[in-house]
Amino acid sequence: MTTGAAPVPPTVEAGSLPGVTRSARPTAWLGGLGVGVVVLLAFMPSIVSQADTSILLNFFILLTMSSMWNLLAGYAGMVSIGQQAFVGLGAYTVLVLADGGFNPVAAIPIAALVCAALSVPISLLVFRLRGGYFAIATWVVADAASLVISSIGSLGGGTGKPVPGLSSLSPKSFEQVTYWAALAVVVVAVGMTYALLRSRLGLVLAAVRDNEVGARSAGARVVTARRIVFLVAALGCGAAGALLAVSQLNVQPASVFNVQWSAEMIFVTMIGGIGTIEGPILGSVVFFLLQQNLAHEGAWYLIIFGALAVVIAIWAPRGLWGTATAKLRVQLFPVGYYVGRTRRRDRPGSAPPAPPAPPVASTV
């Protein structure tokens, strides 16, 4: 991605602002860094142990989910506690396709699309409620989805079923294939989030976040924007669920539809920094460090992680990334607009000039 101006909707007069850039700093080298990191990660299975590869794979799954929740809540203001619905439906779509003789890995993108399609009727229902009521309604939908799946005997009922179709692979190549699939999913998920936020939709979301009434009156299609975000989040969580099915080779309703997935997404995002693309990445790292160190302490990692999320939500709502970079104005993924210090063309009667170079729609 270059730093050129994105297409600007006619309703927002960003085009008439002088010297608008995407970032406070030149960012071409960041793109190179990103490609480098992904290439390095792609070679990881040959470098690190099988256990570490498996940890990385789960890291990718959690990061995918968290990025989706961050998009929902951090950018579109929708707190969903029912994203496990799409995790579960994604996993079961893989199971159904694999049962039908389809390659489970090739089924991952199909599972994601199925979840995106299912999100449309679901959004018609849950969008009737707002705020906290929306949050619990998504949870009810997830619980209902879990109960429906559990009642279908051919899918293994409440105990679940193994995923067939990958038993011919050697353990080594199975591990590599699932790892690469997870890497591909996470790169697409983060990249898609980034592209989405730099598009017209990102501008609408930023406007809604600043002032919903104002955005509506300026002609922004707020509901459409929310619907698109809900669909994308379902797509991403569906892919993550599909990865779970493929990597664990077993699908169980109590596991894939567990509200704990939403809890982890939420905590990771809150701790890392909600409303920034970097936040979920940092939050996922913190989560895995904590989980690895407290692996033998039962549920303690969730207690500590949850308490940390509560503390951060109240006393440091920008999260670790947001707090650390508030002063520096660093963005690995520049999605905001910065007004440059260049010549101003004040119109008579306009509002008093803003101080130099404030972020117009940067991090929260």
Place this chain on the structure above:
Amino acid sequence: MSAGSVLLEVDGLTVHHGQLCAVREVSLSVRVGETYAIIGANGAGKSTLLRTIAGLHRATSGRVVLDGADLTHARPDARLAAGIALVPEGRRLFPSLTVEENLQVGAYRARKGPFDVARVYELFDWMVSRRRQRASQLSGGEQQAVAIGRALVANPRVLLLDELSLGLAPVVVQRIYALLPELTASGVTVLLVEQDVGQATRVATHVQCLLEGSTTLMGVPGDLTRTQIEAAYFGVSHDEGAER
């Protein structure tokens, strides 16, 4: 406390809304028994000034002192107990409560004094028959009267009135302003904010004009010329209109 001594003192008050400076170094002193009017155009900072005196905004700097007691850092409910009551812009009645309930809530932390719910019913006799109606069912003028009554039953020493005339028919405004002498006679000091200069100069014993957050003029209405007030209201130059 005798008539003529300073009751409410605002000293070098500066208030910000985020980065925007809404009130800049404003000072005023209101004496017992006065009707003190703040005038100014839309956006001059009048309401912010009043809301800061009532404790709804935090002052960046400066002091608010009532009869010697520094209330700059007091919460709004503590200021009411000390004797500052605000009738906010837009009335802000409790819409789901009845007229009588609105007045009863107003008396929640009332000081001792001449006003109670019965006295308000004497001032506005139409309220008696409508006391069981929800506040949301009243007309704008009626709501304004209930809002004043709700502030009066707390028996404030100084009553802050924010844009009483906003959105009301002129005849209703006249009727409400006609009440002021009666309130003053009962010992209430009034600090009011008004966009309508004619209305303010008619009732006030003292006027102060704000422009973009700063004081541009203060004095006794009789001493001030129309040109002086216009210049202070709109800014120095005559042909340059006020914002908006």
Place this chain on the structure above:
Amino acid sequence: MSWLNAIIQGILTGGFYALFACGLSLLFGVMGIINLAHGDLAVIAGYVAVLLIPETHVPVVWSFVVVVPIFAVGGYILQRTLLQASLDRDPFTTLLVTFGLSVVAENALLEAFSSNGQSLNIGSLIAHSFNPTTSISLSYFSLTVLGVAVVVLGALQLFLSRSGTGRLIRAVADDKEAAQLVGVNYRHIFGIAAAIAFATVALAGIASGMYTEFAPTSGPANLLFAFESVVIGGIGSLWGTLVGGIVLGVAQQIGAQINPAYQVLAGHIVFLAVLAVRPRGLFGLRTSS
């Protein structure tokens, strides 16, 4: 005849759900927030009773006399500290904070008490029932709970509409800034509302703990059923909540009659159907904040 019995059992279950739901509804009405830890509070109340009964020598059936006041005080304190701090940010933060507290509470209970089910054993009192025919059974305990729910809702309604504090609660719910201007410390009023909500949900948790088993993971189910009762009945209507609870209870019992596995699902389906057809609920005044 078993269908009639299912409907009767459903109506009786509605009493439990209304008791669970009224605190959720009150907090939303006053503060505009949803406490996602609401269901876990009921579970915690059960465990507190389990812990305190041996210490206090209070008969199990009267354990609520000890636990409910503890919860009222705890609710006031939690509201004035953590919840108010989150509310000072925005409702979005409160939602996430209560969800975080819910997860922390659930896992802390798991660590402390294991995942095994517990119950509050009130002996033979639970077994007594009134049997007008051989296939219909009305448990006296469930009838009592339904009666308690009606009394609690009625008392709450009366308190809000008639008492001075109730008037202040309604004033703060209408406009908390204007309430400050008449001298009301809205934080204190929020604390009182939270105390009432915590007390009622503790009562619900103990009643349900006497009737069925509970475990650390029972919280979310309590929350979802309470929430469904509120939405089915109509957000903002206290008596609607009772009707919502009864509708939910009946739906679940009829579902269970078809197939025991469909009990909870049938409730969800009725909830989603109400959301689709009549989003304001059966007695709703408004759809949302």
